[in-house]
Amino acid sequence: MKKKFKSNLAKFAMITPISLWMYIMVALPFLYIILISFMHPGTYGGVELGVTLDNYKELLNPLYLVTFGRSIVMSTAVTCVCLLLAYPFCYFVAKKNDIQKKILMSCIMITFCVSMIIRLFMWINLLRSEGAVNHFFINIGWIQVPLKLVYSNMGAMIGLIYMLLPFMILPLFNSIEKIDYTILEAACDLGAKPFQSFINITIPLTKPGIFAGSVMVFIPSMGLYFVTDLMGGSKTLVIGNLIKNQFITARNWPLGAAMSVILMLITYLLLKAYQMAGGSMDDLSGM
Amino acid sequence: MKKRKKNFKSFRIVFCTLVYLFLFLPISVIVVNSFNSTTTKPYMSWKGFTFDWYIKLWENTSLLDAFSNTMIIAITSTVLATIIGTLGAIGMYRYKFKGKGLIDGLLYIPVVIPEIVLGISLLTIFSNINIPRGMLTLILAHVTFCIPFVIFNVRARLAGYDNSIEEASLDLGANRFRTFFEITLPILAPGILGGALLAFTLSIDDVIISYFVYGQTKTYPLKVMESVKSGVSPDVNALSTIILLATILFVVLTQGNIFKRRKGGYGI
Numbered sequence: 001m002k003k004k005f006k007s008n009l010a011k012f013a014m015i016t017p018i019s020l021w022m023y024i025m026v027a028l029p030f031l032y033i034i035l036i037s038f039m040h041p042g043t044y045g046g047v048e049l050g051v052t053l054d055n056y057k058e059l060l061n062p063l064y065l066v067t068f069g070r071s072i073v074m075s076t077a078v079t080c081v082c083l084l085l086a087y088p089f090c091y092f093v094a095k096k097n098d099i100q101k102k103i104l105m106s107c108i109m110i111t112f113c114v115s116m117i118i119r120l121f122m123w124i125n126l127l128r129s130e131g132a133v134n135h136f137f138i139n140i141g142w143i144q145v146p147l148k149l150v151y152s153n154m155g156a157m158i159g160l161i162y163m164l165l166p167f168m169i170l171p172l173f174n175s176i177e178k179i180d181y182t183i184l185e186a187a188c189d190l191g192a193k194p195f196q197s198f199i200n201i202t203i204p205l206t207k208p209g210i211f212a213g214s215v216m217v218f219i220p221s222m223g224l225y226f227v228t229d230l231m232g233g234s235k236t237l238v239i240g241n242l243i244k245n246q247f248i249t250a251r252n253w254p255l256g257a258a259m260s261v262i263l264m265l266i267t268y269l270l271l272k273a274y275q276m277a278g279g280s281m282d283d284l285s286g287m
Numbered sequence: 288m289k290k291r292k293k294n295f296k297s298f299r300i301v302f303c304t305l306v307y308l309f310l311f312l313p314i315s316v317i318v319v320n321s322f323n324s325t326t327t328k329p330y331m332s333w334k335g336f337t338f339d340w341y342i343k344l345w346e347n348t349s350l351l352d353a354f355s356n357t358m359i360i361a362i363t364s365t366v367l368a369t370i371i372g373t374l375g376a377i378g379m380y381r382y383k384f385k386g387k388g389l390i391d392g393l394l395y396i397p398v399v400i401p402e403i404v405l406g407i408s409l410l411t412i413f414s415n416i417n418i419p420r421g422m423l424t425l426i427l428a429h430v431t432f433c434i435p436f437v438i439f440n441v442r443a444r445l446a447g448y449d450n451s452i453e454e455a456s457l458d459l460g461a462n463r464f465r466t467f468f469e470i471t472l473p474i475l476a477p478g479i480l481g482g483a484l485l486a487f488t489l490s491i492d493d494v495i496i497s498y499f500v501y502g503q504t505k506t507y508p509l510k511v512m513e514s515v516k517s518g519v520s521p522d523v524n525a526l527s528t529i530i531l532l533a534t535i536l537f538v539v540l541t542q543g544n545i546f547k548r549r550k551g552g553y554g555i
Contacts, residue, residue, distance in 0.1 A: 111310050117512045
């Protein structure tokens, strides 16, 4: 009897804090956001009770639709560039010996030690029209006039790629490292050209990493408003900017909430697609 | 054929170098510029070596205040998230209970959803129940997004966990309390440490979620972000360089510890 009580006490002590925290700080706020996306905006921010679909109707305004579309195009482009940079990189690093691999991958983690805002600020300085990067390319004669590498769509892209590249590299490296090279040797013995075995063997084997990396780049890139705020031009580039503006500047919470619900929906659909393609949720948090 | 192989090898080296250049260019400029004696904006052209920025840093009280806020928040939320997360991971591994599946699903939300959504939902809740925004709300928010990472790390360690050791300990007369502290925790230590480290890193550099709940208590990244448009002064470079060196030192020391422990092993 006493033992049973003690066992129940242990169970209670372990499960209560996490359950309460998750219910109050995650479930409740998210339900509340969904709820206020159906309410009227209050005069000075906040909400007025009532049920309406107006906020979702307002999202059909071409202004917002264009931004949603632009954001998705932007995220797709960023994901593709990250994949094209990270795949060969991980492939080459994976061929090194164990100690070299460890050092090279630790270097990726070290980038997280400097605040990302400060790193972005340095990129702004480097990429300006009179900055070091333009200076360098003019000096070696590749360009005559400075390129607009910052305060433009290009600048926002560079910022997003810079911030998210490590999140592509880490899962990709994990799955490329696991390739069994004897399979590739067998393919070579059987007469496959390197390119053929790359397409037919290496890429399918590393699919989990490709999918996990793409999800870990695509989803956050839709919300990283401060990167586009700092490095982008005057256009509103990602969904995150729209939401932030509604909550901070325009103070139209219900409209902002409706936008967030759409963003959650996009995230949910992407994750469902990811799982249907055989992706594991654990790969998304295993960094 | 041989030439092609050689070409491929140099392509490999050039490609990897370019990727590292892309990742490290801003960091090296930060470190170099922290010793740059230039005093004209944007503080980019080299005018000679100096330690001045490291001295001026101690006079910049608003920056140091923001940094100490960040450290208080990061340490408090790491400790809380680690305690709640570790207990939760063990509890969820060991017991069946009502709503376990739901909790499991909720854990993924802060990890996968774009941060801004968590930021605004916490903002609406905090303002609805009238908690004044500041240190408290920042800590509550940071603990929320740190917990899942602690749990996932501890859970990975639990995957290879053998329950019979605990039973043996209980059979040998140790009580549950002692078993927990002398058997369970040491075995899970690498997972807990890894989770705590990740939580600390995430908390210290968080911009998006903090932005929505900070009130008057500015954190270090928010403080820097505020001054980006007008130009960040070089003492920020000095502080960044100090943080960078401290982190590298810390990682080398703790990593060394983990290696040593693993080598000795728990005999399990």
